[in-house]
Amino acid sequence: xxxxxxxxxxxxxxxxxxxxxxxxxxxxxxxxxxxxxxxxxxxxxxxxxxxxxxxxxxxxxxxxxxxxxxxxxxxxxxxxxxxxxxxxxxxxxxxxxxxxxxxxxxxxxxxxx
Amino acid sequence: xxxxxxxxxxxxxxxxxxxxxxxxxxxxxxxxxxxxxxxxxxxxxxxxxxxxxxxxxxxxxxxxxxxxxxxxxxxxxxxxxxxxxxxxxxxxxxxxxxxxxxxxxxxxxxxxxx
Numbered sequence: 001x002x003x004x005x006x007x008x009x010x011x012x013x014x015x016x017x018x019x020x021x022x023x024x025x026x027x028x029x030x031x032x033x034x035x036x037x038x039x040x041x042x043x044x045x046x047x048x049x050x051x052x053x054x055x056x057x058x059x060x061x062x063x064x065x066x067x068x069x070x071x072x073x074x075x076x077x078x079x080x081x082x083x084x085x086x087x088x089x090x091x092x093x094x095x096x097x098x099x100x101x102x103x104x105x106x107x108x109x110x111x112x113x
Numbered sequence: 114x115x116x117x118x119x120x121x122x123x124x125x126x127x128x129x130x131x132x133x134x135x136x137x138x139x140x141x142x143x144x145x146x147x148x149x150x151x152x153x154x155x156x157x158x159x160x161x162x163x164x165x166x167x168x169x170x171x172x173x174x175x176x177x178x179x180x181x182x183x184x185x186x187x188x189x190x191x192x193x194x195x196x197x198x199x200x201x202x203x204x205x206x207x208x209x210x211x212x213x214x215x216x217x218x219x220x221x222x223x224x225x226x227x
Contacts, residue, residue, distance in 0.1 A: 033214055033215075035215070035216075037218070042220070043204060043206070043220060043221040043223075044206075044218060044219070044220040044221060045157075045206065045208075045218035046218075047115075047215060047216075047217060047218070050213060050214075050215050091156065091157070095214055099145070099162060100147075100159060100162070101147075101159070101208075101216055103156045103157050104156065105155075105156045106155075106156050108154075
């Protein structure tokens with residue numbers, strides 16, 4: 001069965017701190033895709049990143065970085081120098097087969113000023 | 114690019130009435146769209162997969178006669194909640210499958226059934 005686990009239900013940090021959101025996945029497929037989405041209080045899911053199973057390169061985009069490790073089935077997301085606007089629920093997701101996204105339970109991140 | 118709109122953003126209706134929600138891909142064509150439901154402080158629950166020109170595929174436990182889905186064009190899918198009841202109150206969010214197998218989400222619709 002395919003599954004995504006985000007063990008951290010809620011994280012609260014002070015602005016400017018670095019924070020890492022964990023994501024562990026399970027799949028028997030050799031080809032798959034992993035995603036991170038941000039859901040601010042307004043409700044819309046904002047696409048952040050897509051990674052396929054053959055590309056283990058880490059990626060950095062501004063203050064965001066992602067660490068994909070197939071050996072540990074993890075796809076962690078780090079925000080450096082966090083800002084209040086980063087407060088949101090973050091979802092990690094696994095593309096199952098060619099169709100369905102399997103979501104983790106989400107991590108609610110609160111950045112305090 | 115890859116923008117998905119959803120309308121209405123918020124709707125309040127009386128019990129027993131039907132409500133239609135539209136999901137549009139604005140700058141790309143989507144042969145496949147998805148409808149999710151999200152309860153407060155929970156993850157997204159896939160309700161159905163909508164394929165252009167064919168019947169939707171519903172997830173286990175989702176009543177197809179209750180939640181009617183139509184995907185008549187490559188940019189529009191609609192979800193109709195028929196004979197809505199208070200327990201149908203929820204946040205409904207659609208997505209469209211875009212380039213590179215990525216799902217792009219609409220802003221969601223908050224439904225309140227009185």
